[in-house]
Every structure is written in C-alpha cells, then in structure tokens.
Amino acid sequence: MIRVLADTFSWGTFPDAIRFIIDHPGLLWHKSVQHLELSGAAIGIALLLALPLGIVLGHLGRGSFVAISVSNLGRALPSLVLIAFALLVSQHFFVNNMLALVVLGVPPILTNAYFGIEGVDRNIVEAARGMGMSGRDILWRIEFPLALPLIIAGIRIAAVFIIATATIAAIAGGGGLGDIIVNQATYRLAGVVGASLVVSLIAFGVAFLLTLTRKLLTRSYVSAD
C-alpha cells in the first residue's frame, strides 16, 4: 500500500519492468512456482468437488436450482472478501488461501458441468436409449463427450479466476507473485509492473492450454469451431 513517491508514472516504467524480469529470474521463478502450487492445489480440489457433482446432477436432470444459485452466489462473493473471510476460519497461510480459492473455483466448474450435460439434445439421448444403451453408457459415451466443450470452458474460467485471486492472496500470507505486486516499497514500480506482466502471462498460458485441450479433445466431432 505504501507508494514510493520517487516512482514516476510513465511509459518508461515498462522497459524498467522488463529489465526487472531479466535481472531477477530466480526471484520470479520462485514466486511463480509458489503461485502455481497454490493455484494448482485449489483447482485440483475444486475439480474433485464440483465436477462429479455437476455431471451427476446434470445426468439426473435434477438440481438446476442448486446449479443456478451456486453460480449466482459465487459471482456475488468478491475474491478479496473470500480471502479475508478465509483468514477468520484458518490462519494457516496455505490452507486459508486455498480454501478461499476452492470456493471461488467451484461455481463455474459445477454450473458448466451441469448445464453441459443437461443441455445435451434429448433426442440424441432418447436415440441412445432406444439403441439399448444403459444410463452409465449414455452418460460416458454420449452426454460427457458432447458436454466436454462447456465443461472445459468452465474449468478455464475457474483456473483464470483462481490464478488472478492467488495474486491477491499475498496480503493474507499466500506468497506467489502477489508478494512482489503488493510490496512496492521493496520492489519499486518496475518490480510491481514486472510481476504483473508475469502473472498475466501465466493466466494467458493456462487459458491457452485449456482452449487447446478442448480443441484437441473435441475436434473429431465438433466441426464448427
């Protein structure tokens, strides 16, 4: 929060920021790894919780109210508030931040999985049933592949949210690239902007990888993409 007055605001900060990145590869690498550990753990747990639930509810066609409410409520929970509230529950600095990030990641994954599966054309499902497929076969061989683009889109939204919020978690002892971003007194504006560039690149990289995954997994049957 403390702003060093000597820092001037100008375009010149961007070359300085690039120089900061080039001069501090070790620091940025260390903070990036921390950032990815926290984000990765949170995305993993959010997937374990939300994906099976969303898929099963979508398959049964039940709980649309739950899926919609979770998504609306999830959006109304500001990330900073989640980080702050998690601090009240646990002051173990990895656990509290991961808890907040999991809560943030569940809604998009759950909602997209639910509506992806539930939204599969009922005629196709009926046809599969007519061909004698069991409920389990219909889920895994018809509904899941057709819902995959939406499911991965949900994971992508969650991952981008979580990586962004892991930055904010630095003020609650989360470590990661946010440590540099919230500490201008030590790293100067060049460091703050440099770390912001790195965290943006990480977010783009993860989003890009997930989009690529979606395209590779669905190219055999989704022609218009």
Add this chain to the structure above:
Amino acid sequence: MSAFAVLAQQPVIPDFGTGSKCETENHTFCAGWVADHWSDTLQPALLQHIKLAVIAVAIGFVLAFAAALVAYRYRRADQPIGLLSDFLYTIPSLALFQLLVPLTGLTVTTVEVALVSYTLLILYRNILEGLKGVPADVREAARGMGLSRLQSLVRVELPLAVPSIMAGVRIATVSTISIATIAAFVIPEGLGRPIYIGITQDIFKTEIIAAGGLAILLALAADALLVMLGRALTPWRNA
C-alpha cells in the same frame, strides 16, 4: 519517587484507546464498532463502491453496445472484437490495475479503465447474442411491414434482445462490484479499503466481516434490482 518509577507503574500493554473489550480482544463481531464507525468508515466506503461500479457498468455498456451493433451489422468484426475482450478478461485484476498505474497513476481513472475492460466481454457477448437470437422471420415481418433497418432494430430487434442484454448487465454489475474491492490496492476507496485494513492490521475480524458482508449484500441487492428492472422493461413476457 522518580518519574521513571511512576512510568513503570503504568500498564506495559499498550493503551488501545477507547475501544471496547470486544474490540481490543478482537472478538468475532463487535456491533458497537460497526455502530461507531458506520458514518466515518463503512458508509463512505459503500457509497464510493456504488459510484465506482455504476460508472464502470455505464461506460462499459455504452462501449459494448456500440461494439455489438458494429459486429451485428458487419459480422466480420465479431471475431477481432471478441478476441480483444476475451484477452482483456484473462488479465488478473490486480495485475491489470498495476499495469495501468504507470500510465494513469494512482487515480480513479486507473480503476475505472480496469473495471470497464472487465465488463466489456460479458456485455458485448450478451448484447450480440440477444440481437442474433431474434428469429429471422420476425425480422422479415418487420421489413415486410415497411420498417426501415433502423426502425426494425430499435422497435423490434432490440426489445426482443432485452432479456439477454439484461442478463449481461446483471453479470457485469455483480462482477464489477466484486472486482471493485481490488481497487483498494490502488486508491483508498470502496469497500475493499476497510477489508484491506482489516487484513493487514492484525486481522481485525469485525471490520472484515462488516465490510465484506456489505460487499456481498450490495452485489445481491444490485442483482435483485436488475431482475426487477428487466421485468419492468419486458412487460409482454410477464403475461
């Protein structure tokens, strides 16, 4: 007795001023603190927060509306506009705020530019999808009745797109209220400010719960208001 001896008889634990027992011991929630600091901390922060969000959604709506109309008329523009807003949406909010600081300083402008960029993707997509969702035969009928392209857009296509547009405005507003808490990292405004102070000053629970609760309530209240506005704008759907 020397002056030092007198000093030594004073309590060694620092004096926390006029705070009540609840506040000095940092209990979960001290209603007294909220009552005492509503007018000097919470209320100003709430009003600043509303102002930040309203300005951002209003500017974002005008820009997204214009972009959506262009993309609706010239379909080829859809992909570049979509990619640009998608790109902006992926940048982490705290990073985007900081990346703007060298250009616009620690000002409200920095915050508003960032908030507006986040509304663009949601609003643009919903406005465009709403317009595209108007059935072709409805458009044909409007042209057949002798409406010009502009008349058809204003009197037929836009009203039919209202539900989708309002859905976008709801999502954009709630997200903006949420992201505006991050503004506190750049300017001392909005509900993020008391939350930030609550976290960084020994995790003062009351302030975190009060300000965080207000932010959530504000988002839910804004959402409910927009649902009602959407119903009022589309009376034909309630029949």
